[in-house]
Amino acid sequence: MVRPVIAMPANLPPQYHEAEKRYRTARTIPEKLAALQEMMAVMPKHKGTDHLRAELRAKMARLMDELEHPSGPRGGRTHPFSIPKEGAGQAALVGPPNAGKSSILAALTGAPARVAPYPFATQVPQPGMARFEDVHIQLVDTPPLAEGRLEGRLFGLLRNADALLLVTDLGMDAVSQADGTIALLESWGIEPLGRGERPDPAHWQAQKPLVIVGNKADLDGALDEFQRLESAFGHRFPVVMVSAQEGVGLDDLTREAFRALGVIRVYTKPPGEEPKLDAPLVLPAGSTVEGAAESLHKSWRQRLKYALVWGSTKFPGQRVGRDYVLADRDIVELHG
Numbered sequence: 001m002v003r004p005v006i007a008m009p010a011n012l013p014p015q016y017h018e019a020e021k022r023y024r025t026a027r028t029i030p031e032k033l034a035a036l037q038e039m040m041a042v043m044p045k046h047k048g049t050d051h052l053r054a055e056l057r058a059k060m061a062r063l064m065d066e067l068e069h070p071s072g073p074r075g076g077r078t079h080p081f082s083i084p085k086e087g088a089g090q091a092a093l094v095g096p097p098n099a100g101k102s103s104i105l106a107a108l109t110g111a112p113a114r115v116a117p118y119p120f121a122t123q124v125p126q127p128g129m130a131r132f133e134d135v136h137i138q139l140v141d142t143p144p145l146a147e148g149r150l151e152g153r154l155f156g157l158l159r160n161a162d163a164l165l166l167v168t169d170l171g172m173d174a175v176s177q178a179d180g181t182i183a184l185l186e187s188w189g190i191e192p193l194g195r196g197e198r199p200d201p202a203h204w205q206a207q208k209p210l211v212i213v214g215n216k217a218d219l220d221g222a223l224d225e226f227q228r229l230e231s232a233f234g235h236r237f238p239v240v241m242v243s244a245q246e247g248v249g250l251d252d253l254t255r256e257a258f259r260a261l262g263v264i265r266v267y268t269k270p271p272g273e274e275p276k277l278d279a280p281l282v283l284p285a286g287s288t289v290e291g292a293a294e295s296l297h298k299s300w301r302q303r304l305k306y307a308l309v310w311g312s313t314k315f316p317g318q319r320v321g322r323d324y325v326l327a328d329r330d331i332v333e334l335h336g
């Protein structure tokens with residue numbers, strides 16, 4: 001087939017050409033999509049790249065369509081399925097059929113998840129809000145991941161999530177379930193990140209902090225199975241044991257989910273007043289006093305002179321500069 005030649009803007013960064021090489025050698029659609037998404041991410045945004053950007057977007061839409069309808073494109077453009085983010089971040093529950101993803105969503109959020117004693121019960125993603133201390137985390141229940149069943153819209157959803165919670169069934173071989181799911185994610189170009197690893201901002205859609213969950217802790221033999229799971233994965237990933245049915249371990253799960261989101265809570269305090277403890281700012285981990293100030297109002301960019309911080313500082317109410325890196329639960333008093 002003859003394709004029109006796209007005039008290449010001259011000033012593309014080297015990362016673009018690397019990603020393009022990966023695009024050309026990619027064997028699977030998800031690998032192609034991952035490379036295209038990277039090409040878009042590193043491409044400078046100006047008039048000269050508009051045409052190329054539109055071209056790449058059209059390619060991605062075609063590939064998404066192929067993914068959803070493997071028998072060939074039907075009808076018009078398909079957009080990746082997406083669930084608008086809410087709260088401190090979005091964590092998707094993923095894993096093999098029947099492991100208890102929907103049960104965990106229902107137990108933590110009260111969302112009307114479809115729980116059933118047979119596999120492939122969940123057909124469409126379902127969001128719900130789980131409380132962690134004083135913030136909410138958005139959990140998204142997804143259809144099971146299994147070989148040959150990748151849906152384009154599910155792929156899009158996973159790439160958009162901030163973290164993945166891989167649910168396994170402790171009544172079965174949980175280690176192979178986790179291994180199989182990780183291998184599947186990797187074959188789709190999604191790289192799981194371990195404890196303390198943060199996605200590179202240029203590749204965040206392909207790199208996902210992962211928490212491994214052993215569910216059905218109430219079953220006979222579950223503890224032994226959990227120990228196997230922990231020794232196989234605990235050196236790299238957080239591994240938590242829960243029973244959605246008995247409501248056990250769910251607090252640990254939301255804590256690990258919160259950690260995986262890579263955000264911190266910061267409370268502001270007007271001078272001479274009490275801190276606003278009921279309304280934390282949720283900021284990316286590593287944020288500075290300046291970042292916190294700007295997230296409140298952009299006028300702080302000019303005005304900010306220093307801040308007093310309670311929490312991570314050596315002394316309560318210590319005076320710090322704009323570059324001071326805040327920690328989760330810090331209280332900040334801004335001074336202009």
Ligand SMILES: Nc1nc2c(ncn2[C@@H]2O[C@H](COP(=O)(O)OP(=O)(O)OP(=O)(O)O)[C@@H](O)[C@H]2O)c(=O)[nH]1
Nearest residue numbers: 098099100101102103116117120121122144244245
């Ligand atoms: N014993 C026990 N059974 C559970 C637990 N959690 C879920 N189940 C059961 O496991 C089965 C599957 O639960 P679901 O929540 O539908 O599992 P799922 O992972 O969403 O399944 P799919 O949507 O098919 O992928 C149901 O019969 C649940 O009642 C648990 O903690 N303990």
Ligand SMILES: [Mg+2]
Nearest residue numbers: 101102121122
């Ligand atoms: Mg389900």
